[in-house]
Amino acid sequence: MNFWQSIILGAVQGFTEFLPVSSSGHLAIVGSLFGRINQGLTFEILLHLATLIAVIYVYRRRIKEINFKFLLLLVVASIPAGIVGLLFSDAVESAFSSPLLIGIAFLFTGTVLYFVNRLPEGKKDSVGYKEAIGMGLAQAIAVLPGVSRSGMTIAAGVALGLKREEAAAFSFIMSVPVIAGAGLLEIKDIFSHGASGFGFSLLISFLAAIITGILAINLVRQLLKEKNFNYFSYYLWTIGFLTIIASLF
Incomplete structure (x- = not known):
């Protein structure tokens, strides 16, 4: 990766991790535009660690x-995604190389957000075990590229009666143990590359992801006041159809 590619990939991660549009799907698509810069789960996990810092901040x-x-x-809430990550990591990583599957996942996420947006505001201002289990299952589904983690977990929380702002807060905070755990499991692979310049590229992407992650979280919090995710649905449907069409040619 060169300097600008590093910034773009980091910025894409930071913004799309918290906007309900799927960071994994966008990273896979952007990576393909750069000639298949395929760092797999290891590269993505490092960028997720950067967005973890953004959440904590x-x-x-x-x-x-x-x-x-x-x-x-x-x-x-972390158990379902942990199980999926341990048992199906190879299958999930292989999905990153399938634009067709990513496009379908974009359409699925957009449809979920569209219907959840039509639900009334919830009355629960705190998370219980039922909500934690539901949001955890949603997070497990979102290990697939193109399925938004924040979108699915917020949608699950709202569907289970949580207030939108509380669903978003728990969604972001519950990402901390999953991202941290995955990062610890894969950290040895990050340092095994050993190529000069690769570390600098990762550092640039890492910093870009932190900065844009903080901006994205604050943007989502502002958008939640408007209670409208329809724009995200329209965007995901558009990019989903374009990705599917591109995969066929």
Whole structure:
């Protein structure tokens, strides 16, 4: 990767990780435009670690107030994605090389957001075990490229009766243990490349992802006040159809 490719990939990760449009799908598509820069899950996980820092920074006050029950809820919500990651990592990674599957996943995410957007505002202002399990299952589905983690988990929370702002907050915070765990499992692969210049490229992408991640979280929080995810649905449907068409030629 060159300097500008590193910035673009990092910025794409930072923005799309928190906007409900699928960071994994966009990274796979952008990577293909750069001649198949395919770092697989290892490269993506490093960028996810950068966005983890963004989450901790934005929600630092709430994280400081986390109690034992909230920690248990995070554990419960993290189990489904952890199981999928351990058992099906090879199958998931192979999906990154299939634009057709990514396009279909974009369409699926857009449809979910469209229908959830039509639901009334929830009344629950705190997460319970039912909500944690539901959002955890949604997060497990979102390991596939093109399926938005934030979109699916926020959608699950809203569908289970949470207020939109609370669903978003738990969605972002529950990403911390999953991203951290995946990063620890794959960190050895990141350093095994050993090529000079590769580390610098990763550093540039890492910093770009942190900065744009913070901006994206604040943008989502602002958009939640409007209670309208339809624009995301229209965008995902458009890019989904374009990706499918491109995969056929």
